[in-house]
Amino acid sequence: MIIRFAGFGGQGIVKASLIMGQSAVFHGKNAIQNQSYGSESRGGECRGDVIISDDDIYELEPVHNDVLVAMTQPAYDKFVPLLRPGGTLIYDKDLVIIDDKLHPEGIHKYGIDATDIAHKQFGRKIVANMVLLGYMNALLKIVPVSALEKAIAENVPEGTDQLNLDAMRKGIELAAGEVAAKTGDAG
Numbered sequence: 001m002i003i004r005f006a007g008f009g010g011q012g013i014v015k016a017s018l019i020m021g022q023s024a025v026f027h028g029k030n031a032i033q034n035q036s037y038g039s040e041s042r043g044g045e046c047r048g049d050v051i052i053s054d055d056d057i058y059e060l061e062p063v064h065n066d067v068l069v070a071m072t073q074p075a076y077d078k079f080v081p082l083l084r085p086g087g088t089l090i091y092d093k094d095l096v097i098i099d100d101k102l103h104p105e106g107i108h109k110y111g112i113d114a115t116d117i118a119h120k121q122f123g124r125k126i127v128a129n130m131v132l133l134g135y136m137n138a139l140l141k142i143v144p145v146s147a148l149e150k151a152i153a154e155n156v157p158e159g160t161d162q163l164n165l166d167a168m169r170k171g172i173e174l175a176a177g178e179v180a181a182k183t184g185d186a187g
Contacts, residue, residue, distance in 0.1 A: 001142065002062045005129075006047040006079050007071030007095075012129035015155065016069070017048025019133065020142070023151035024052040027143040032057050045074065052142065067140065069132055070096050071114070083107055090136050092128060110139060112174050118167060127167035134171025145172065 005017045014035045021033035035048040049065070051057050064084045070076035070091040076098070080089060085105040091098065093111040103109075112135055118128040130152070137148055149165060156164045 001052045001067065001140075002065045003050045003052070003067040003069065003136075003142075004047055004065040004079055004082075005050075005069045005071070006045075006075030007092075008075075009044045009046040010126075011046070011071050012126055013046045013071065014048045016129040016133050017050050019148070019151045019155050020137075021050040021052070022155065023137075023143045023147040024050070026147040026150050029054060029143075030057050032060065034060060045078075047075070047079070067136065069136055071128065071132070073097065077102065080104075088140065090132060090139070092132065110135070110178065112171075114171075117170060117174075121170065122163060122167055124163065127164055130164045130167035131171040131174070134168035135175045136171070138172040138175030139178065 003020060005013045007013045017033050017035065021031040024031040029052050031050060031052045033048060033050045049062065051059065051062065064082050065087065066084055067088045067090065068079050068083050070079065070089065072095050076091060076096045080102050083089060083104050086107065087104065088108045091111045092114040094113050094115040098109060114128040114131040115125050117131050119125045137143060148168060152164050152168060153161045
């Protein structure tokens with residue numbers, strides 16, 4: 001599975017990709033993570049790619065992705081055409097307006113108000129990445145929650161682990177609601 005997290009520097013893009021890769025390793029998978037960002041530390045284009053596999057990984061910079069997590073409009077515009085047909089788009093509805101003309105055939109689209117949720121429920125927009133990470137993992141069932149929790153605890157600044165874990169769990173809760181609504185099990 002090839003996952004691309006994309007947005008602006010300062011949104012925790014690289015951190016989310018690093019956590020996803022490490023959680024896959026904790027789950028016994030092979031994983032690599034790489035990143036690219038502009039010269040600005042905040043506000044410039046930023047992406048973090050994660051490749052997760054049961055087998056050896058030889059491709060370090062994939063052209064096409066199975067999953068795109070888009071946290072800004074420029075990231076969405078640039079990278080959604082690189083999703084594989086049938087891939088999954090997960091986006092922050094606060095910051096991205098989707099355009100079906102850009103999408104490869106048959107992709108699955110999921111949007112949540114991650115930045116708004118992070119701000120209103122946790123008082124910190126920076127944890128929108130954790131909301132999206134929990135949401136994505138719950139929808140796609142990539143790793144057990146325990147592996148994700150361990151990777152978060154090991155990679156976030158000291159004293160922010162509970163905040164980040166709570167934001168990730170909120171994403172899981174939102175995904176559960178999404179699944180229930182689609183299957184008619186809401187309530």
